[in-house]
Amino acid sequence: MKKIISAFVLLFLVQFTYAQELPFQDEVITRAKEIDAAGWEKGAVVFTGSSSVRMWTNLQEQFPDVDIINSAFGGSQAHQLLTHLDQTVLRYEPSKVFIYEGDNDINAGQEVSAIMENLDELVTRIHTKLPNTIVNLIAAKPSPSRWEKQESYLALNDLMRQYATTHDKVNFVNVWDIMLDDNGKPRTDIFIADNLHMNEKGYALWKEIFTPFMK
Numbered sequence: 001m002k003k004i005i006s007a008f009v010l011l012f013l014v015q016f017t018y019a020q021e022l023p024f025q026d027e028v029i030t031r032a033k034e035i036d037a038a039g040w041e042k043g044a045v046v047f048t049g050s051s052s053v054r055m056w057t058n059l060q061e062q063f064p065d066v067d068i069i070n071s072a073f074g075g076s077q078a079h080q081l082l083t084h085l086d087q088t089v090l091r092y093e094p095s096k097v098f099i100y101e102g103d104n105d106i107n108a109g110q111e112v113s114a115i116m117e118n119l120d121e122l123v124t125r126i127h128t129k130l131p132n133t134i135v136n137l138i139a140a141k142p143s144p145s146r147w148e149k150q151e152s153y154l155a156l157n158d159l160m161r162q163y164a165t166t167h168d169k170v171n172f173v174n175v176w177d178i179m180l181d182d183n184g185k186p187r188t189d190i191f192i193a194d195n196l197h198m199n200e201k202g203y204a205l206w207k208e209i210f211t212p213f214m215k
Contacts, residue, residue, distance in 0.1 A: 027073045028084045035069055042093040044069050045214065049100030050076045052141060055197055062207045066214050069094070077105040078118035085122065090129055097126060098173065098210075100138040102160075106152045116159045123163075123170055136171045136213055137164060142179050142186040144195040173213055178205050 044067040047053050051074035060068045071088040078101035081088065089097055099122060105115045123135050137160045140153040157176055164172035179202070181187045188195075190202035198206070 022083060023080055024073045024076055024084065028071075028087050031071055031073060032087050035071065040069055040092060041067060043067075043095045044092060045096045045098070046071060046089055046092055046094040047098045047100075048072050048088045049081060049098075049138070050074060050104050051197060052103065053098070053100045053138075056203055056206070058200070058203065062203070063210075063214055072100070075104060077101060077108060077110070078115055078122065079105075082118060082121055082125070085125055089126060093130060094133055096134045096136060096213075098136045098138055098213075102140040102156050103143075103146075103153075106140065106149055106156065107146055112152055112156045112159060115156055116163070119160065120163070123167065127169065132169070134169045134171065136173050138173045139176045141175050141198075144186050144188060144191060146196065147186060171213060173209060175206055175209050178209055 046069045047056070047059060048071045050072060052072075053059075053070065054072035054074045056070065059070055069092055071092075073084070073088070081099070081101055099119070101119065101122075102115050105118075106112070119137060123137075126133055126135055139157045139160060142150065142153065146153075153176075157172075157174070161172045161174070164170045179187055179190060187202075190198055190205060192199050
């Protein structure tokens with residue numbers, strides 16, 4: 001009996017340690033439980049990625065005729081979404097997936113080529129299991145707080161655009177241009193106080209861009 005209890009305790013500790021070592025594990029699990037509690041059906045449209053999607057709180061209200069699942073988790077990068085892809089995307093068997101990654105990746109100092117490799121792996125894994133699912137890669141957005149990195153963001157967006165044109169069932173959602181003012185700088189009126197995340201006016205602009213992709 002003692003051996004059985006010891007084995008059980010060891011297994012629990014291993015599982016607990018593994019969960020603690022995985023970034024965003026607790027948030028991903030909590031979000032999945034919330035989605036399960038609300039109820040969902042296969043074939044919905046999944047929005048995932050980092051906080052710019054996670055904070056789109058009126059997303060479902062803006063597209064009332066579309067069944068939407070928002071599984072994004074704040075602060076994430078593409079390689080971390082890969083780690084949690086089963087829990088955030090694959091288990092829902094969505095008809096469409098919208099992915100917002102790259103923003104935090106560049107801010108963390110990752111090379112654009114490495115980010116693109118992770119995005120390619122995301123698309124590959126999704127299409128391997130769900131070959132008919134449409135994957136929409138969302139452009140990195142311009143923001144005042146990270147404007148000094150604009151060249152890297154533009155380079156990543158250009159790679160995503162090219163990738164979408166050469167891969168079936170992959171689209172590029174360009175949110176960059178509509179968020180700039182007449183001087184080519186990020187609009188200051190569409191961000192909250194941190195100058196990184198958007199306010200309702202910013203998400204209203206996103207709604208305009210996303211509408212054609214939701215049909």
